[in-house]
Amino acid sequence: MESKGTILVVDDTPLTLKILTKTLVEKDYTVYSADSGESALAYLQENQPDLILLDIIMPGMGGFEVCTKIKANKQLLDIPIIFLTSVTKNEERIKGLNLGAVDFITKPFQNEELLAKVKTHSSLYAYNKFFKKQTAEQLVEKERLLSIQNAELKKLNQELSQKNQQLSEAILKIEKSESTFKKLLEGLTIPVGLVNGEGDIAFINKRFTEIFGYTTEDIPNLKAWWQYAFPDIQYRQWAIQNWSNLVSKDGESNPDIVDEFRITSKEGRLLSVIISGITIGDNFLVT
Numbered sequence: 001m002e003s004k005g006t007i008l009v010v011d012d013t014p015l016t017l018k019i020l021t022k023t024l025v026e027k028d029y030t031v032y033s034a035d036s037g038e039s040a041l042a043y044l045q046e047n048q049p050d051l052i053l054l055d056i057i058m059p060g061m062g063g064f065e066v067c068t069k070i071k072a073n074k075q076l077l078d079i080p081i082i083f084l085t086s087v088t089k090n091e092e093r094i095k096g097l098n099l100g101a102v103d104f105i106t107k108p109f110q111n112e113e114l115l116a117k118v119k120t121h122s123s124l125y126a127y128n129k130f131f132k133k134q135t136a137e138q139l140v141e142k143e144r145l146l147s148i149q150n151a152e153l154k155k156l157n158q159e160l161s162q163k164n165q166q167l168s169e170a171i172l173k174i175e176k177s178e179s180t181f182k183k184l185l186e187g188l189t190i191p192v193g194l195v196n197g198e199g200d201i202a203f204i205n206k207r208f209t210e211i212f213g214y215t216t217e218d219i220p221n222l223k224a225w226w227q228y229a230f231p232d233i234q235y236r237q238w239a240i241q242n243w244s245n246l247v248s249k250d251g252e253s254n255p256d257i258v259d260e261f262r263i264t265s266k267e268g269r270l271l272s273v274i275i276s277g278i279t280i281g282d283n284f285l286v287t
Contacts, residue, residue: 003030005050005122010040010066011084012058016107020053023111024118037061041069044076051122053105056085056092064099071100078128080121084109160274163190167278167287190287191273195222197282213266229263 007029009020017033024031032049034040038061040054052070056063063083071077083096086107093104103117166188182203185192191208195201199222209215212229219225230236239261263271277286 002028004028004119005126006030006032006047007051007053007118007122008032008034008040008043008047008049009053010034010037010058010063011053011055012036013055016055016084020114023114027115029118029122037063037066040066044070044073048076049079050125051118052079052081053118054081054083054101056083056087056096064095067096067099067101078125080125082117082121163276163287166190167276167285185285193286195284195286199223201225202283211265211271212263218266228266231264235262 004027007024009017009024009031010033011017011020012035014035017035021031021033032043032047034043037058040052041061054063054066063085067081067083070079070081077100080102081100082103082105083101084105084107085092085096087093096104102121105114105117182194185194185203186205188205189207191211192203192205193201193208194203201216201219201221204214204216204219214225214228219228226236226240230239242261260272260274263273265271275286277284279285
């Protein structure tokens with residue numbers, strides 16, 4: 001039968017050790033005994049029982065001193081200690097509780113009282129140990145998920161940084177002729193579109209056509225773009241509203257605003273992309 005828990009019994013009286021051991025073993029507890037405080041501490045150097053039954057009055061190191069040493073050890077301090085005593089003075093009991101004991105059993109003990117207190121405190125300890133382990137595992141899992149999220153966010157930031165860098169490089173050269181500017185946009189590795197003030201799509205680069213399939217013949221203006229790239233009417237309305245947020249009311253660029261859109265390609269594939277834009281003269285550059 002599976003053990004209900006491990007109990008360390010500490011008492012200098014052989015008869016008491018024998019009776020306690022027999023009583024607890026019959027109730028399916030695993031019992032280890034020590035006849036002195038020193039031997040109890042030696043056992044605890046290698047083992048962590050679920051409960052300690054500790055006699056107060058023993059030759060050499062008494063129960064209070066043993067309890068103090070146990071509670072000073074971070075690995076042992078949570079183990080519940082029940083003092084065994086023939087002393088009935090409240091002062092002694094208060095002292096024991098202040099040292100960290102959870103309960104007392106008075107000698108000569110009654111089996112019902114002994115077993116009830118052993119069951120209560122060993123079960124509480126087992127539950128607390130399980131709860132701490134579960135909490136620690138959940139914390140490790142949360143840290144793992146957070147690490148993954150941070151890595152994904154870092155990757156996204158790097159991609160956006162590269163995208164903005166490419167865009168900045170393009171902006172630095174906008175004083176060149178229109179043909180040179182479009183040639184520069186054509187060479188970018190990201191999809192780019194140029195919309196003029198009347199809403200006409202003046203230019204889209206090769207990369208744009210490779211990804212979405214559209215040419216300027218397919219989408220000569222924004223009206224056509226909304227119709228083909230956003231066939232769902234409700235989602236189209238949302239997209240148009242968010243598109244307007246890419247430019248401030250006074251027509252100046254708002255580089256801090258980006259939005260994610262679900263775009264339907266010419267072939268009917270649904271693509272999720274992040275769109276940003278900036279005003280260049282009378283045109284609006286979209287990436």
